[in-house]
Amino acid sequence: QQQVKQSPQSLIVQKGGISIINCAYENTAFDYFPWYQQFPGKGPALLIAIRPDVSEKKEGRFTISFNKSAKQFSLHIMDSQPGDSATYFCAASLGGSEKLVFGKGTKLTVNP
Amino acid sequence: SAVISQKPSRDICQRGTSLTIQCQVDSQVTMMFWYRQQPGQSLTLIATANQGSEATYESGFVIDKFPISRPNLTFSTLTVSNMSPEDSSIYLCSAEVQAGSEAFFGQGTRLTVV
Numbered sequence: 001q002q003q004v005k006q007s008p009q010s011l012i013v014q015k016g017g018i019s020i021i022n023c024a025y026e027n028t029a030f031d032y033f034p035w036y037q038q039f040p041g042k043g044p045a046l047l048i049a050i051r052p053d054v055s056e057k058k059e060g061r062f063t064i065s066f067n068k069s070a071k072q073f074s075l076h077i078m079d080s081q082p083g084d085s086a087t088y089f090c091a092a093s094l095g096g097s098e099k100l101v102f103g104k105g106t107k108l109t110v111n112p
Numbered sequence: 113s114a115v116i117s118q119k120p121s122r123d124i125c126q127r128g129t130s131l132t133i134q135c136q137v138d139s140q141v142t143m144m145f146w147y148r149q150q151p152g153q154s155l156t157l158i159a160t161a162n163q164g165s166e167a168t169y170e171s172g173f174v175i176d177k178f179p180i181s182r183p184n185l186t187f188s189t190l191t192v193s194n195m196s197p198e199d200s201s202i203y204l205c206s207a208e209v210q211a212g213s214e215a216f217f218g219q220g221t222r223l224t225v226v
Contacts, residue, residue, distance in 0.1 A: 034214065043116070043204055043217030044155070089154065097208040097215030098143060099170075102155045 004092050006103025013110050019077040021106045023090035028071065030092040034100070035064065035075045038087045047088070048075070080110045114139050114209050116218035124224045125195055132191045133221045135205030140185035143208040146178070149220070150201045158203075161188040195225045 005024045013019045025033075034049035050057045050064040050073065057064045063076040077084055090103040115138040125131050135144065144161040159167040159180055167180035182188040192199050205218040 032212075036217075041219070043206075043219045045217070046214045049214065096212035097206070098145075098160065099157060100155075100215065101157075104154045 004090060004101050004103045006090050006106060008106060009104065010107045011109070013080045013108065015080065015082060015110055015112050017080050017110075019080045019084070019108055019110070020074060021088055021090070021108075022072065022074045023092075023103050024070075024072045025092045025101075026071065027092070027094075027101075029094050030101075032093045032096055033064070033066065033073050034091050034097075035062075036089045036091065036102075038089065038105075044089060077108075080108075082110045082112050084108060085110050114141055114207050114216045116205055116207055116216055118203075118205050118218035118221050120221060121219065122222040122224075124226060127196050127225055129195055130191055130193045131195065131223060132189050133203055133205070135188045135190070135207075135218055137186045137207050137216075139209065141207040141209050142185075142211055144182055144188045145206040145208075145215070146180060146188070146190045147204040147206060147217075148201050149204060155204065158190070161190075192223065195223075197225045199223065200225045 035047045036044035037047045038044040048059050048062050052068050061078045066073045087105045087107050089105045091100040093100045117136045119134045146158040147155045149155045157170050158173045159169040161180050161182040163182045179191045202220040204220045206215045
């Protein structure tokens with residue numbers, strides 16, 4: 001009930017390509033879906049977040065697509081850059097940042 | 113926003129000992145949390161640190177093993193007690209500036225138990 005399933009586990013993309021990471025959740029009560037970016041040796045940093053009243057949110061090269069009926073959401077990174085190489089975590093919660101349930105993470109490598 | 117500082121950044125400890133991790137936020141925050149991130153794994157919430165009262169622990173985590181203090185709105189500590197090699201992990205402090213807002217994370221404390 002509390003799981004968030006994330007795929008793929010790792011992803012290699014060429015510079016300029018599109019990176020797509022998918023997540024699925026089980027608890028229909030979840031109403032906050034953030035994506036975090038983590039570089040080695042650093043704590044996670046919020047990248048972008050969405051609530052279920054919208055189906056898509058875009059911030060620069062980063063877009064979240066949300067499908068409430070399928071209980072799925074995804075992160076698209078357009079024009080991927082080597083500096084985007086990091087581990088990305090999706091998460092879900094009820095209300096806000098309390099009790100965030102994280103996916104297992106996706107290690108993204110963008111080759112120059 | 114909030115800047116979160118954790119001390120120590122890393123430590124190597126003997127089994128059976130305890131380590132206290134400090135978390136300092138540069139502004140008053142409503143909520144503070146402690147997470148564990150095992151190597152190459154996801155983040156798991158240990159507990160919510162409540163100001164002026166006992167922490168709220170998630171399933172699988174107990175106060176005797178992970179005592180938490182939060183004496184004010186900017187500071188919290190997590191103690192990992194009677195450590196074993198299985199406690200080797202990264203421990204992360206997180207804070208929510210106001211209810212419903214984003215969570216900020218510290219850089220983590222990398223603990224190795226030998």
